[in-house]
Amino acid sequence: MTPLAFLGQFGEAIQFIFEGQTTREGTQVGGSQFLELTVDHVKLSVVAMVIACALAIPLGIWLGHIRRGSFLAISASNVGRAVPSLALIAFFVAYLGVGFTNVTLALVLLAIPPILTNAYVGVTQVHRETVDAARGMGMTEARIALRVELPLALPLIFGGIRISAVNVIATATIAPLAGVTTLGDAIINVSGYGDVGRLAAAISVAVLAVVTELALGAVQRAVTPRGIKLERGGRARSWRSNVSTKIGRTASP
Amino acid sequence: MVSATVAALAAPLAQVQLRDRSAGDAGCVADDGFCPGWIAENLDRYVDPLLQHVYLVLASVAVGFAISFALALYAHRHRWLIAPIVQVTGILYTLPSIAVFFLLLPLTGRGSLTAIIALVAYSLLIIFRNITTGLDNVPEEARDAGRGMGLTDRQLLWRVELPLALPEIMAGLRIATTTTVGLATLAFFAGAGGLGEQIFADINFKSNVVVAGGLAVLLAAVLDAAILLAQRAITPWTRARAT
């Protein structure tokens, strides 16, 4: 592969994204059609994410608040990690058939573990004294969860959402296997799009993922209460938010 | 209903050979059902894909670990490097593997190499971050005492800091390994085979999906347990409790 050819393929792919081609059958691929695919891709992802959040966040917060079910919350992530997304989609296709609902269901299942775990950990990380003080002031349990624990857990929750969102976008690429057309169509149904189209789809998915990650990362930072940022920034290395080592600590080794 | 589904997927699956099913529970099989008899008879079909899958995972994690380890040791001395490395590996982590496979195709062609490169790129962030955090979490007084007794920086690193960072490092390895098993199911898109190829070949047949998918999950669990056991074996002090 000479460098020019390399750029050539990529250059072609980028061209494909913006201008598109006409297939032998006369249908339009690429260009505005790609935009449609992207919209569908995002739509599917968003629907799955919204449902997953609606389920996982309240559950995670509640479990964290009553400090129960840590095994469930933590194992959810471990198990979730071990299940390949392809297997999940395939399982749903085999047992439930194709269709938007089924795929969405699969994606929701995929998205729940990181959000659930992070919501749980986020809430349990809130200092006990803070919760005790709130309780002592007469707040009801629900109020404490909503007004005290949730805001403090928000950064971690958004961290979980970030992870899930990127996973969902990645997995939505193989949704065509289940009959839902997304950007992955150019990968799964290569004929009609050609190698160029396939490469274009790969680039698009990659860009989509990175943009989502950066956007949600910004939201996560915005949502971190200023007090926490200061607390962490003072003692920690700049690249991580919760490492703290000090000389003079008289802890046992 | 069945024929309609098959017809709908016939076109996209044309590029992959449809698995033919040998006679077993013929009725069950014809219904795309979950057929223990068929499974028992055809288990050997899954051996090669499984082995290929194992190869992909082990190779990727090994290379990923080697690179991350080298980076982490270097960044341990030159701390300003940590943030940039996290940024770069972070981007590699975010890129969906399936996209990376195709982005690499023009460069490295179809085959295991492409898949391994993509899988390695994914694992770098996790392993690098865990090694660095592990090293950072070494108690400062142990470092002070070590230096004060006359350990050189290098001796301190290998005799004190790395051993104490082992639990965190192993944890990172576990996470990287289990996720790599999952991602490797997509490796067939890069022409690297693996259990994913099996799933994809007959995605409607419940038996096939369950076995191939199940093997992947099982593989992840086994590797996870293996690393955990290894960790327990080489860090005896973590289990020593005050008597």
Next chain:
Amino acid sequence: MDAATLVFDEATKTYPGQSEPAVDRLSLEVGAGEICVLVGPSGCGKTTAMRMVNRMIDITSGDILLDGASVTERAPAELRRQIGYAIQQIGLFPHLTIAENVATVPKLLRWDRDRIRTRVDELLALVQLDPDETRDRYPAQLSGGQRQRVGVARALAVDPPLMLMDEPFGAIDPINREKLQNEFLRLQHEIRKTIVFVTHDIDEAIKMGDRIAVLRQGGHLAQYAPPAELLMAPAGRFVEDFVGADRALKRLALQRVRDIDLWRAPIAQAGDPVAAVRAQTADCDLPYPLLVDGDRRPLGWLSEAALAGETVTADLRSDAQPVVELDDVLRDALSDLLQHETQYGPVVDARGAVAGVLSIEAIGHALQHSDAVPKAADAVVEG
């Protein structure tokens, strides 16, 4: 190895960007086999000064001489292997067994395995830990006091000519701290190392030091003198304030129970003929007999009823508390007596056998007639 001499020669440490030095031209000499205590308020530079000796902190100007040779002559790692180092947080390696921890420096110096093994057992015994029990444990399995002892053992591993100790007993509870201090002093009596000992506690300084260097902010030496002189002739307002208003009482820390004339009391075992016991009374300062066991360990004070018959019976008026050791400092012993609301208590030696009786009167008598003459020392006076 023989104990080394240590000299601070106008040693200075200035951190970049700071106008005032952390340690400003510190000069003092530590003789071989002496404990030099650096004491002063928080931030006075005592720890900095100590860490300059083994170059954990670089010297900005001036010098520090170990046995006449500058510490900057050798590579830091090499230098440090010759110096014992014990810090407040101890810093045992959690991933190594106690034996491996203690063997750290010997391994660095490539001692052979047998030599290391023997030395480790020797050291563990030296710090009053059972080698068989402790050797294969991990630090997490030991108590704070035990870990502290291991820390000292580790610092002594290669028998270094100099030891640096930074608040080594600081992280221990007060009861065990006293014990550890006593033990350490006993140890020092045997091994006679040159030690630089940092503490913020003036009482600890007085107890432990052969000579005490009182530092003020910026590592300025306010006075460098033996404890007695510090107490009786403090050089200037700062030292006076730092030593504290109860200087007189503090003098009690300078003497040990073994140093004063103890009282005698009749000693009896169960079954002894009463007549013999009564005969002892004539020579004694205290008329009340003390019951002991076969090893001469005190069991309690005998009642009149015990002496009623032909032979002594084990009928006690009160128990033996408080039992005081010969090595206790008078301050602690007096405190024990007062706490138990008693005028006197039996004194035992290292084996637990009765060596005499300590009474408040005896202490008072000793104080009145104490001739604690300050030795000529390099007392730096600051107004």
